[in-house]
Each structure stands twice: as structure tokens, then as C-alpha cells.
Amino acid sequence: MKKWIYLFKRTGGNKLHDDEIIDIILENRGLVNKEEKKGFLEPELQDIDFKNLGIDYKEIEKAIGRIKKAISQKESIIVYTDYDADGVCGGAIVWEALYSLGASVLPYIPDRVKEGYGLSKFGIESVKKKFNTDLIITVDHGITANDKVNYANKLGIETIILDHHSKPKKVPRATAIIHTTQLSAGALSLVFVDHLLNKLKAKKEKYHYFKKNLDLAAISTIADMIPLKGPNRIIVKHGLDRINNTSRIGLTALIGSTGLMQRNIGIYEVGHVLAPRINAMGRITHAIDALRLLCTKDTNRAKCLADKLRDVNKQRQLLTDDIYNEAIKEVRELFISSNGKIDKLIFISSKTYNEGIIGLVAGKLVDAFYRPVVVVSVGEEYSKGSARSVVGFNIIEKIRKTSYLLEDAGGHPMAAGFSLKTKNLKELKNRLINLTNKELTDEYLTKTLTVDLELNIDEISQILYRKITKLEPFGIGNPIPVFSSKNIKIISTRKVGKDGKHLKLSLVQADKGQIYNQIGRNDHIVDAIGFGMGDLYDKMLSNQIVDLAYTLNENIWNNRKILQLKLIDVKILT
Numbered sequence: 001m002k003k004w005i006y007l008f009k010r011t012g013g014n015k016l017h018d019d020e021i022i023d024i025i026l027e028n029r030g031l032v033n034k035e036e037k038k039g040f041l042e043p044e045l046q047d048i049d050f051k052n053l054g055i056d057y058k059e060i061e062k063a064i065g066r067i068k069k070a071i072s073q074k075e076s077i078i079v080y081t082d083y084d085a086d087g088v089c090g091g092a093i094v095w096e097a098l099y100s101l102g103a104s105v106l107p108y109i110p111d112r113v114k115e116g117y118g119l120s121k122f123g124i125e126s127v128k129k130k131f132n133t134d135l136i137i138t139v140d141h142g143i144t145a146n147d148k149v150n151y152a153n154k155l156g157i158e159t160i161i162l163d164h165h166s167k168p169k170k171v172p173r174a175t176a177i178i179h180t181t182q183l184s185a186g187a188l189s190l191v192f193v194d195h196l197l198n199k200l201k202a203k204k205e206k207y208h209y210f211k212k213n214l215d216l217a218a219i220s221t222i223a224d225m226i227p228l229k230g231p232n233r234i235i236v237k238h239g240l241d242r243i244n245n246t247s248r249i250g251l252t253a254l255i256g257s258t259g260l261m262q263r264n265i266g267i268y269e270v271g272h273v274l275a276p277r278i279n280a281m282g283r284i285t286h287a288i289d290a291l292r293l294l295c296t297k298d299t300n301r302a303k304c305l306a307d308k309l310r311d312v313n314k315q316r317q318l319l320t321d322d323i324y325n326e327a328i329k330e331v332r333e334l335f336i337s338s339n340g341k342i343d344k345l346i347f348i349s350s351k352t353y354n355e356g357i358i359g360l361v362a363g364k365l366v367d368a369f370y371r372p373v374v375v376v377s378v379g380e381e382y383s384k385g386s387a388r389s390v391v392g393f394n395i396i397e398k399i400r401k402t403s404y405l406l407e408d409a410g411g412h413p414m415a416a417g418f419s420l421k422t423k424n425l426k427e428l429k430n431r432l433i434n435l436t437n438k439e440l441t442d443e444y445l446t447k448t449l450t451v452d453l454e455l456n457i458d459e460i461s462q463i464l465y466r467k468i469t470k471l472e473p474f475g476i477g478n479p480i481p482v483f484s485s486k487n488i489k490i491i492s493t494r495k496v497g498k499d500g501k502h503l504k505l506s507l508v509q510a511d512k513g514q515i516y517n518q519i520g521r522n523d524h525i526v527d528a529i530g531f532g533m534g535d536l537y538d539k540m541l542s543n544q545i546v547d548l549a550y551t552l553n554e555n556i557w558n559n560r561k562i563l564q565l566k567l568i569d570v571k572i573l574t
Helices: 017-027 036-040 057-072 086-100 121-132 146-154 185-200 202-213 212-222 231-244 249-258 269-283 288-295 297-335 358-369 395-401 422-439 463-469 534-537
Strands: 005-006 078-079 105-106 137-139 158-163 177-178 347-351 373-377 383-390 405-411 415-421 450-451 483-496 502-511 525-530 545-555 560-572
Touching: 017 036, 017 463, 057 137, 057 158, 057 177, 057 185, 078 086, 086 105, 086 137, 086 185, 086 212, 086 269, 105 121, 121 146, 121 202, 158 297, 158 415, 177 185, 177 422, 185 202, 185 231, 202 212, 212 231, 212 269, 231 269, 249 269, 249 288, 249 297, 269 288, 269 297, 288 297, 297 347, 347 422, 358 373, 358 383, 358 415, 373 422, 383 422, 395 415, 395 422, 395 560, 405 483, 415 422, 415 525, 422 525, 450 525, 463 545, 463 560, 483 534, 502 534, 502 560, 525 545
Parallel strands: 005 450, 078 105, 078 137, 137 158, 158 177, 347 373, 525 560
Antiparallel strands: 373 383, 383 415, 405 415, 483 502, 483 545, 502 525, 545 560
């Protein structure tokens, strides 16, 4: 059971109308005046304010000038991108734009195991030797690569950095640094390319390219869990439209390989089905085939590549389960050996942990134990770690306090990665645990549920649900509205799904004075589904009184649309 935190505290017993409820939800998201609300409900591409993204446009001009020179002198350009979905999508956007301009350009994605994250001496030497590279454009990394950029400079390679990770005090000596933390790397790439093509292509072609690549910008934004506010909301809303009507052969093949062709592709489908397949390539094999899939113009090749992504993702799922089971066993042993007084940060390491999977395992452990987690894949000389945090605790900040022990580190407040010499591992563990025990207060270790407002059952309707869907897309920064209803009487309960894992309920608002009364003909009865709540069956029988937290959901059965509550949390009262 979670602690419920209300964004709007209801006073009085007057019934709320649909528009009042929508207004409260919008104000809960910081939208107060009519213009803000209108812009949120009707996001248009022309409303994106590029000037307020924190990007230094002088740096964009420098980058455009250098690229123009490279094209005119037929210099070799490498788009050196990260191996996750954000980097792959951003790299595809930049590579396609430069290719359309006639540049001599190739994509390069490092091997996670052999080269690690971002620029490496091996990678820089490799592209210099193979392609006599004159210019590297990094996508989704580079902002902390001071030594590597210096090394590239020594080899006669200039660097343009496109990155959205937290900026350190000292930045690399690159030709240009295009940076903001407000966008994904894919969306930042789209903004940069928009300016590049504005200078070097006809306006009509430029606008076509911007719209065409909203699909990849949306995937990158969702995959990297960027808050869906302002320009990100606009990019994702229009990007999802683009995905559902895509002309991109590779994306069509990817969707087809997932069995989603007949479904509307939304945030969930991108974040939990499409993006993981792109990510799996960089985790298990090599991400270059994911980029090839997104850029190919050949239908047969697209199908083969999409099938490969499907198969590799299945392999990734099996590996994740194996390592998670091993990790959770180790954590439980820690609990037992410490009599339940475990440190506020979980730090586990093993030679058997696949470094491509440790981030996923860390995230699952946070879900299970709700405290910051560091998982390390131990090597002979060097080790690699991945960290995930809880809301309110900046994990990359804490990791950077141990920089004297690390070879490299980067990330965000909620997720980070690092590498170090294995001999420093024990000291790093002690240092991070001590920092966390000292600075993380117990209140951040309690799972909370943010509730928009309390509703009475009779305020729930199909009309309200339809109006709530106008607030889509939902995601980080614009969560799906969560409601609570108190003093709810269960009319009936039954187990559904495989092995009875889920609960199906019928509910009614109980009369506070006579909660066990028979149901009247005017009582408003609603259905509810509790996924994964089958274990609560014996506690949620007929006439039980409960408080519920839920979202509104539409169940389609036999071509009928039935409104239901999708339960998130339950407080059993009697």
C-alpha cells in the first residue's frame, strides 16, 4: 500500500462537472491561464519555441559552417552515435540529413563491450584508419568526453557534439557543442537538422524533412523518458500521428514484427514494445542493424532486420530474467544477513552480469525494493556499472562525487552509468553507500502515489473519459490522471486471466450512514479491473468497503466499449 499524495484537496460535497474536473487536472500540471490550457489541448508544430530550449544558437551556426565546409571539400564525416534507442534515432536523423545534402557521411555506433559508452580511443582510431575521417558528429554523448575530444584533435579530427546529458563544469574543446537538457538527443538532432537544412536546402524540402522525422524524434523522446511538456508534448503528439501513418519502410516492418499493425500506436506501444527492440541490439549484439532498419529503403531487407530485432529482444528478455533472479537472490540474502536493516542504497556486483542488461536489472530492483540501486558488471581490469534512483535523489550527482575513483560517468538524476578500474570497486561501494545513508532521508524510501483528486462514483462517466483522452499523450511530465474514490462498496468480485492473476469487480458508492443497504435502482454501478491483484481476492469479497485509487479505462468487448476503473491501489476498510 502506498502513501497517497493529493494534488487537489477537495472540500465540500458539491458534485463536480466534467469541465471542472478537467480544469483541476490541467492546473495540477501547472497550466493556469486560458492560453496555456489551449496550447496544451491543441498543440501545434508552429507553437514550438526553439529559442527557449537552452540551446546556444551561435554553436549551431558554427556547426553548420563546419559541415558546409566538409561537404564542399568532400571531407569524410562520421555520425558517431550512442547505442540506445535515443541515440539510434538521433543518429538516423542526422545521417539521413547529411546524406541528402551530398555529404560523404557514414554512421558509427560503438560496440558496448569492446568500446563502451561514447567516444573511445579505439573508436576514434578506427574511423580515422578506415575512413580518414575529418569530422565526427556525436549524437547522445560527448558532453563529458574532454580527453577523447582532445585525442581526436591530435589526430586531425574535429568534433561537433550533440548531447542532452548533464553538462559538467569543464566541457570538451570541440568545434561546436549543441546542448540542452530539455530534449531527447533525437529531438535535439531534429532541431539541429531543421536549422541545417534551413540554411542549405529549399524551405519546402526542409519542412518535409522535419515532419518526416517526427516519428524518430517521438520514439527517442518516449524511450529516454523525457517529460512530455512544452515542445516535447508537441513532438510526441505529432510524432505518434506520424508513426501511425508512417512511410518509413523500416518502421513499418518493425511494427509488423510486433503484431501491432491493427492497433493504434501510443506511448505504451512505443515505450514497451518498439523501443525495447531497438535498445536490445545495443545491449546484446550491435546497434548498427537497428539504425539500418530505420533508414533502409528496401522492403525485404527491412523485414529481415525487423525479424532480427525481434529475435535479439527475446534473447534480451531471457537474459534479463536470469540476471534479475540472481540479483534479487543476492539482495534478499543481504536483508537476511543484516536482519532487515539494509543500507539505503543497494550495491551489487558480479562477473556473471551482462553489462548490456545491468541497467534493466537495476530498474527492476528499484521497483522491487524502492531504494537507489547500483549494479556492476565486473571485469578483470575494468568494470561497468549502472545506477537507478528513486524520485528526489539525484544519483548522477552522488556518482560524480566519487569521480576520483572512476574512469568515466554520465547520466541523469534518475539514471546513470559509469566505468572504473576493478580494484576501485570496493571503495566506490563504500563511498556511495555512505553518501546515500547520510543524505537520503526515509521519506524518499516510501512509495507514494500522486492522486489528482477524489471523485464520487457518480461523477465518473463516458463523457469525462472522452475529455480526459484529449489530454493525451500521457507519460513522464504529463501522467495519466489518477483519481481516488472513498467508501466504495464491492458488489461482486471474480478472478480473471491466466491462473486468476487479475480481479474483476463491480462497485457502487456506499451510503455513509447505511453502507450495507441493498443497491437502489438509481445507484451508479461501475466495473473495475485490478491487474495482478488476484492475491487480494479473499479480502475483496461482496459487501467489502474500500478506498480505491485508479485511472479511467475503456474495455472493448464484442465491439462494445465499456468504461471501467483500472485499479492502482486499494485500502481495505472493513
